[in-house]
Amino acid sequence: MGQIGFTGIASPRKDRIRPRQPAGTYDPDCFPTAELPAFAWEEAEFPVMRVQAVVQARMTSSRLPGKVLRPLDGKPMLLFLLERIARCSTLSGVVVATSEQREDDAVAEECRKAGVSCFRGDLFDVAARFAGALGRYPADAFVRVNADSPLLDPALIDQGVALYRSADADLVSNVFPRSFPPGQSVEVIRTDTFLTALDDMSNDVREHVTLHFYRNASRFRIRNFTALRPYRGLHMAVDTEADWGRFSSCVAAMERPHWHYGLEELATLWPGARAGEAS
Numbered sequence: 001m002g003q004i005g006f007t008g009i010a011s012p013r014k015d016r017i018r019p020r021q022p023a024g025t026y027d028p029d030c031f032p033t034a035e036l037p038a039f040a041w042e043e044a045e046f047p048v049m050r051v052q053a054v055v056q057a058r059m060t061s062s063r064l065p066g067k068v069l070r071p072l073d074g075k076p077m078l079l080f081l082l083e084r085i086a087r088c089s090t091l092s093g094v095v096v097a098t099s100e101q102r103e104d105d106a107v108a109e110e111c112r113k114a115g116v117s118c119f120r121g122d123l124f125d126v127a128a129r130f131a132g133a134l135g136r137y138p139a140d141a142f143v144r145v146n147a148d149s150p151l152l153d154p155a156l157i158d159q160g161v162a163l164y165r166s167a168d169a170d171l172v173s174n175v176f177p178r179s180f181p182p183g184q185s186v187e188v189i190r191t192d193t194f195l196t197a198l199d200d201m202s203n204d205v206r207e208h209v210t211l212h213f214y215r216n217a218s219r220f221r222i223r224n225f226t227a228l229r230p231y232r233g234l235h236m237a238v239d240t241e242a243d244w245g246r247f248s249s250c251v252a253a254m255e256r257p258h259w260h261y262g263l264e265e266l267a268t269l270w271p272g273a274r275a276g277e278a279s
Contacts, residue, residue: 003115051161051188052139053085053094054130056209057147058123059103063240068147069106072248076110077238080150080251084259087154090161091143097133099123127206131198134191141190144209148237149183150247153263160186163225170220171213179227183236184263189213193220234270246271 057068057078069076078096085094095117098107104120111118119136121129134142141164143157156174164172170193174186187210197212205211213220238247251258253269261269 003113049141049165050092050139051090051141051143051164052092052137053088053143053145053157054133055081055085055094055096055145055147056126056129057096057098057104057107058101059107060099060101060123061148061239064238064244067238067244069110070244072251077150077247078107078110078147079114080258081145081147081152082114082116084150084152084154085145085157087259088157088161090158090165092139093117093137095119095133095137096147097121097126097129099129125206127198127201127209127212130209131195134195139191141188142194144187144189146185146237148239149185150238151183151236151250151258151261151266152186153184153266154259155262156180156184156186159225160188163223164188164190167223168221169223171210171222173210173222173224174226176214176217176222176224177226179230180263181231181234181236181267183238231267233272234267236266236270 055078059066059068061067064070068078071077072080082094082096085091096107096111097119098104098111099122100120101123104123108118108120117137119129119133121132130142130144141161143161145152145157160172160174163169170190172186172188174180174184178185180186189210201212205215213222235243236247238244249271250266250269254261
């Protein structure tokens with residue numbers, strides 16, 4: 001498996017940044033080859049505000065153990081997600097946050113082979129794991145991404161980061177309330193706000209990283225962006241064997257590399273979804 005190119009925190013070269021596009025759509029002309037974009041990390045080109053993705057991943061899922069590295073056509077599920085994140089034009093880098101458990105040695109090794117930064121921390125205190133990742137790989141803000149979302153639309157990440165950059169917000173989200181399908185969730189969090197809130201997080205919310213902010217919404221500046229149409233019943237997160245089957249069927253129906261497919265096209269390929277309406 002070749003390297004993706006995310007090793008450390010730095011910015012994509014300006015000549016590699018693709019034009020902004022509406023969420024859920026892609027212009028194939030923006031991707032003239034099947035290769036992933038190269039990232040040249042030149043500090044002089046670094047944007048004023050650094051936003052990176054932090055992907056939480058572990059092998060010990062209770063419903064579908066080992067799913068994050070389960071192969072589809074020889075490619076681990078996690079790599080699908082990382083390849084799509086590499087298409088974002090608004091991110092300065094990505095780090096995978098996994099646990100220190102022996103089971104997650106394989107996650108760290110997969111990151112090493114892919115050239116992706118990896119931080120290892122507590123299995124259950126995911127908030128502390130994120131704080132550790134941000135200490136090792138600093139950024140002004142971060143996008144929380146779950147590894148159970150292999151087909152997350154990069155345009156949604158770019159949309160969320162663009163809103164964050166233009167808004168005076170602690171948290172930008174598309175799940176408060178949710179209007180996009182599970183598996184298409186985006187949360188952009190101000191790092192200083194997150195680290196300050198750590199001491200106030202109760203044990204029951206630390207596994208969920210952002211739940212504290214939603215439960216105490218009046219204390220934080222939260223901006224939400226919503227879908228332009230309903231996606232009733234569409235579930236794109238891979239949580240169960242049935243979800244894996246739908247993910248596999250969707251990928252099998254693709255005629256181009258998976259990162260060319262935004263949410264709207266994915267919805268037409270997803271098993272059980274009707275054209276024009278995910279139900």
